[in-house]
Amino acid sequence: MAIVKSKLLKQISQNYPNFLKKDLEKFTNIILKxxxxxxxxxxxxxxxxxxxxxxxxxxxxxxxxxxxGEKVHTPEKKTIHFKMSKDLFKKINNEEE
Structure with missing residues (x-):
């Protein structure tokens, strides 16, 4: 199951109750932008x-x-590549750090 931005903000606000939700949302939007x-x-x-x-x-x-079956011209485009860190790989695979 994927996590959407609203659920992420809800979890962050639960972990940090002393921050206002609107401030957390602004902060998250700035990082993503x-x-x-x-x-x-x-x-x-x-x-x-x-x-x-x-x-x-x-x-x-x-x-x-x-x-x-018809041929179609596909123009040049950029794609995003993600490579996870070794720390994240170990946490996902339940390996010791």
Missing amino acids: EIKKTLRRGERVELRGFGVFSTNKQKARISRNPKT
Whole structure:
């Protein structure tokens, strides 16, 4: 099950009851906006203990519509790549640190 931003904010506000919910929401929005801006510029975002976000360029190519079989031009685009940290990998796989 995925976690949505509203559930994340709810959990953060439960863990830190002395902060106002609107302040936590502003803080979360600022962090997400800065991550988006950095990725848009083509730079990487490293969150220690969590992982690294980076962008890759996917070349323009001729692809195929699977339903009709017709050839379609797919333009160049950026994709996001995420590599988790070793710490996160160990926590997910219940390994000792």
